[in-house]
Amino acid sequence: MNATSQKRGGNLWLSAAVWGFAIVMIYPLLWLLSSSLKHTTEVYSQAHKLIPAHFYWENYVSGFKGFAGHSFFLFFQNSLYVTIFSVVGTVIASTMAAYAFARIRFPGSAFWFACMMLTLMLPSEVLIIPQYMLFNKLNWINTFWPLIVPSFAGGAFFIFLLVQFMRGIPVELDESARIDGCGRFLFFAKIMLPLIVPAIVTTAVFKFIWTWDDYFAPLLYLNSAEMATVSLAIKSMADPTMETNWGALFAMSVLSLVPVVAVFIAFQRYIVEGISTTGLKG
Amino acid sequence: MKRTSKQWLRNPDMYAGYAFIFPWLLGLFVFSLFPIFFSLYLSFTDYDILSAPQWIGFENFKEMFTDDPRFVKSVKVTLLYVAVAVPLRLCFALAIAALLNMKIKGARALRSLYYLPTLMGGSVAVIVMWGQLFGLNGAFNSFMRSIFGIEISISWITDPSTALGSLIVLSVWQFGSAMLIFLAGLKQIPASLLEAALVDGASAAYRFRRITLPLLSPVIFFNLVMGIIGGFKVFSEGMILTGGGPHDQTLFYVIYLYENSFRFLHMGYGSAMAWVLLLAVSILTALVFRSSSLWVHYESKGEREA
Known part of the structure; x- marks a missing residue:
């Protein structure tokens, strides 16, 4: 039926928006996780990148x-x-x-x-x-x-x-x-x-x-x-x-x-x- | 029938009852009743913990309201924080809860995701992270530069004009608890009511405004009261990120109370401030309760059955 498919389409957009906003909301937490794996110099020079250039596990040791x-x-x-x-x-x-x-x-x-x-x-x-x-x-x-x-x-x-x-x-x-x-x-x-x-x-x-x-x-x-x-x-x-x-x-x-x-x-x-x-x- | 004291003493339930509440009762006297009356006494004294309290009558209160610009500042800052952060947080919480209440794919997973900032937001780790996220070279400015090409050369946390704002954003970000309470409230709204309105041709906005909002008003009310009380008591965020600065722009009431009591050792003054806070919270809560009859819609049992 046309009405339901239209509604489905609407819901799809809505779902995407709600999921997108959720990512924005937890982004700071992801950033924290990602920064914990970056070398200290990279934390701020590459602050916008979520995936570290090198996984710097030494942070956990130091x-x-x-x-x-x-x-x-x-x-x-x-x-x-x-x-x-x-x-x-x-x-x-x-x-x-x-x-x-x-x-x-x-x-x-x-x-x-x-x-x-x-x-x-x-x-x-x-x-x-x-x-x-x-x-x-x-x-x-x-x-x-x-x-x-x-x-x-x-x-x-x-x-x-x-x-x-x-x-x-x-x-x-x-x-x-x-x-x-x-x-x-x-x-x-x-x-x-x-x-x-x-x-x-x-x-x-x-x-x-x-x-x-x-x-x-x-x-x-x-x-x-x-x-x-x-x-x-x-x-x-x-x-x-x-x-x-x-x-x-x-x-x-x-x-x-x-x-x-x-x-x-x-x-x-x-x-x-x-x-x-x-x-x-x- | 009046019982004699002997019967009273023979009542085995009395011993059992007091045995079970004993730890709590002892705690009530030692950690609540004694402190509350003692702090009332201290609020009329000059006391620095090193020497005995000196009775000075209402001097502390007089100084607060007539001779302490930092006190006035802390009241203003806290009121502004509560007035902006609490309504914003409730709006976000309600909007997201309403969206999650629709048939959306993965609503349960989304609910957890939106709750995560609230779950972790109370920890020092996340507060410290917030300071770096919105620092001069933090992720936010870095994003603006690399994606939108906007060069921002301020640190949001330490700039006097944005410090309070960034703490408000931190508070609004943690709308998870209010959202969960709204979700539970939304689930209580009978679907038949909304369907009936849909059949009658009511628009989604109209249904939300005329059915959902009134039925949800007790929950909104609850969240508002809890939000206001919590907002007045804000401490860690400011203490850790700004220490009340820059230029007292984020000098929250409890931070100033803490400074007076434990940094300057003005414990009489600190006690007086605590009592003003107690009175303010009580009066405000009472006011909100009083006004609730104007806008909170309580359903009678008969109506719900229908």
């Missing part, structure tokens, strides 16, 4: 030399350490609190739930100075503690997400488990946890990405090179007062994005659903 005498391995190790403990802490504390709010009717639960919802709206900037003073008093400056310990209190956004998810699980399950003599803690560990795995994965994935990318907290609390996370290390290597080996810096930049991309590829469904159903910012 990048790993890091700075201030510390290998980049150390910065990855630091980031990994902080991120893994933060994720574990957030998941444990958030699922516990969410279970109490979703399933246990205890005196004060409504009040504390309201408090939690209020902290959702609170800009963290209001908390920074007293938190800094606290960690300073504890002698925790230039340690990983300030980056990890607050995670073990859970996160309001994640608790909310988990509560919503648990409300979708039939209450009859709790009752029949109780009749069978299953206590609260056993029920939580053996029955609830396996059922809420999707929400736990969403929590872990977002916490991972946010912590891995975080710049503010490391900037505030870590002030020596051997404690630097990947974020801090990349910023330090790009210091405008030093002569920067851009090829090496781009190589490390690419590697720093690998964990985030890997998590995205592995858990894409959770990320997309997490954002579109709860508005978690990605």
Whole structure:
């Protein structure tokens, strides 16, 4: 039919335009990848070319030399350490609190739930100075503690997400488990946890990405090179007062994005659903 | 029925409940409640972390609004950034989401591609890359020279007239999250409504304006609120790329707050700034909520069934 073929033609043009624009959008990321394989002199003299004249893998070797005498391995190790403990802490504390709010009717639960919802709206900037003073008093400056310990209190956004998810699980399950003599803690560990795995994965994935990318907290609390996370290390290597080996810096930049991309590829469904159903910012 | 305290204590659910929320509750007191009240107190003091806080009443607030041109500048810069970047980002997000919602080949792959800049955009690596892309000899200028023959001899990031603009482009580029939220919203719009309008001869533009937009308005509203709040708190991009410069052209509010608190050690002043930010965000959010009844269309349940 004429109308449909016309529509098909229109769609083809449209598809081409949408694909073309997508390429423009990810071009900067491709440029980063390509620059990481160019010799430093070529990065800027041939900045418009996406395929390097020679694939200069040495960037990845010299990048790993890091700075201030510390290998980049150390910065990855630091980031990994902080991120893994933060994720574990957030998941444990958030699922516990969410279970109490979703399933246990205890005196004060409504009040504390309201408090939690209020902290959702609170800009963290209001908390920074007293938190800094606290960690300073504890002698925790230039340690990983300030980056990890607050995670073990859970996160309001994640608790909310988990509560919503648990409300979708039939209450009859709790009752029949109780009749069978299953206590609260056993029920939580053996029955609830396996059922809420999707929400736990969403929590872990977002916490991972946010912590891995975080710049503010490391900037505030870590002030020596051997404690630097990947974020801090990349910023330090790009210091405008030093002569920067851009090829090496781009190589490390690419590697720093690998964990985030890997998590995205592995858990894409959770990320997309997490954002579109709860508005978690990605 | 009023329960006595003894019954209250015998309630096993109370112990279980507080046991489960204990880590969070402890964190609430130590990392949220204590800091928020303490920063309120600090905002009325002169404090440099080395010596004890000195009570000075409303001096910090007075100085901010009457005697600190950099504060005023930071407010202006941030407002301009939010006013331009947030609407632009939403427009891009909505346009792309509407296109992806049509029957386009590879819509799922496209969705991932458009989301990639948002996924990676928060990282220091991509922010540093942005500075080089739009640097004097970066890919953008190189492109202009080699393809269009246009010689551009400025670095977009360090030139005072374009620095803020290039940070706005960086923010608009990351429209992925808003796009995903719009896509989910678009999927909720009943196809029957759009088909009925098509049968009645309504043009695509008319259908978009009169059916899609009103039904999507709660989602637009949500994205707008989140965008505004996020925009006020912008920090890393400016801190890493421009450090607030050149000539304070990108002195975002939180950068100035950070400078005061941790560089000049004016922690009382920094706390006062944080409280002004808290109030501003709350008032603005309340205003947007208030105005929402004028333009947000909430469907009643009965209507949706029909």
